[in-house]
Amino acid sequence: MNKKRNKRILRIVFPLAGIISLFFVPWLIVRAWMAPLPDTVQEQLDNALNYDLDGTIVYVDQNGKPPEFYASGWNNRDKKIPADPHTLFKIASISKLYVAVTAVKVVNSGALSLDDSLADLLPEYSGRIENADEITLRLMLQHRSGIPNYMDDPDYPWSSPPKTNLETLELVLDAPADFDPDERYSYSNTNFLLIGEILDKTLGYSHHQYINEEILTPLKLKNTYNLLSEVNLDEVMSGYFIGYEPDIKANDFINPGGSMVATAEDVGIFLRALNDGSLLTESEQKTYSSVYVYEHTGLLPGYQSIAKYHRDMDTVVILFVNTSGGNAWSIGEIVYSKVVKILRKQ
Structure with missing residues (x-):
């Protein structure tokens, strides 16, 4: 009797559990992934607007061909200004590529060593960052330092970001390490904030100036800036967070490795x-x-962005999306992957 009763219960519970689980499926992501692949990049960007993205920009540089520029949706949603593929955009952690290049150039000049310790380079933090005497510049660049990520702090003030590096660092100073140095990889924005501080101290001037002189000027990148404060805010694409109506582009993130502003074309030229x-x-x-x-x-x-060079087809593809939150990141990744598939078919 018990076996028969258990079977009857299971016949009821399993289908019910299946029905309930359907309510938790991210259907928007499923729809975006399952949608037929369009014939053109422009069609793909236009379709992306059906999945809660406000505006998208794509830059394509296929070697031997003129660069291609695409945009869809809104540059400014409230003012109904269409997306412009040449507008400035907060490139967030893509900034780390520029900082890493700067660090490598300074190392190769002999002014720094990859094996210099954090305790030697920034002794003022040696008693406040665990394992500072074992953490090297190399490990910070590789995200293997074990230093906590300040953006993971539950008290990080997203609506009013810190105005100085020290104010940001206070979120992680005196905190225990996430793991021992070189034990494993774990992405931490704090690594690049500290690298920025190290570069400023070593150079004797801002690493922003070094980026301008040694990277931007040689590459003739006239639409790349180290800080949001260097540009006219009207020239920056508006940014939106799902579930929050106002434009949030005025939020200024100044810490090294996340502060830069650029056009998609400039990022593409740098990446190539x-x-x-x-x-x-x-x-x-x-x-x-x-x-x-x-x-x-x-x-x-x-703001979300993807910058990649696809060696198999010698092509740089940059994607900017001025929407975050909700499913926006996953949708953005799907859009990017489909853009690349379209380019491979051409």
Whole structure:
């Protein structure tokens, strides 16, 4: 009797559980993924607006062909200003590529060593960052330091970001390490904040100036800036967070490795130069390859970006999306992957 009763209960419970689980399926993501692949990049961007994205920009550089620019949706939703593929955008953690290049160039000049310890480079923090005497510049570049990520702090003030590096660092100073140095990889924005501080101290001037002189000027990148405060805010694409109506582009994130503003074209030119060897010398390239990556994503409230070089088709593809929150990140990744598939079919 008990066996028969248990079977009857299971016949009821399993279908019920299946029905309930359907309410938790991210259907918007499923719809975006299952949608037929369009014939053109422009169609793909237009379709993306059906999945809660406000505006998208794509830049494509296929070697040997003129660059291609695409945009869809809104630059400014409230004023009904259409998305412009040449507008400025907060590139968030894509900034880390520029900081990493700077660090490698300074190392190769002999002013720094990858094996210098954090305690030696910034002794003022040696008693407040656990394992500072074992953490090296190399480990910070590789995200293997064990230093906590300040953006993971539950008290991080997203609506009013810190105005100084020290104010940001206070979120993690005196906190226990996440793990022992070089034990494993764990992405931490704090690593690059500290690298920015190290570079400023070593150079004797802002690493922003070094980026301008040694990266932006040689590559003729006239639409790339180290800080939001360097540009006219009207020239920056608006940013939106799902469930929150106001434009949040005025939120200023100033910490190294997440502060830069650029056009998609400028990011694309930089990325190609980084990958084809024209930005770094042979010895610098060897050093860079040992410590950092050749592509990046970026995410800030209202802004997400993907910058990759696809060696198999010698093509740089940059995606900017001015929406975050909800399913926006996953939708953005799907849009990017479909854009690349379209380019491969052409």
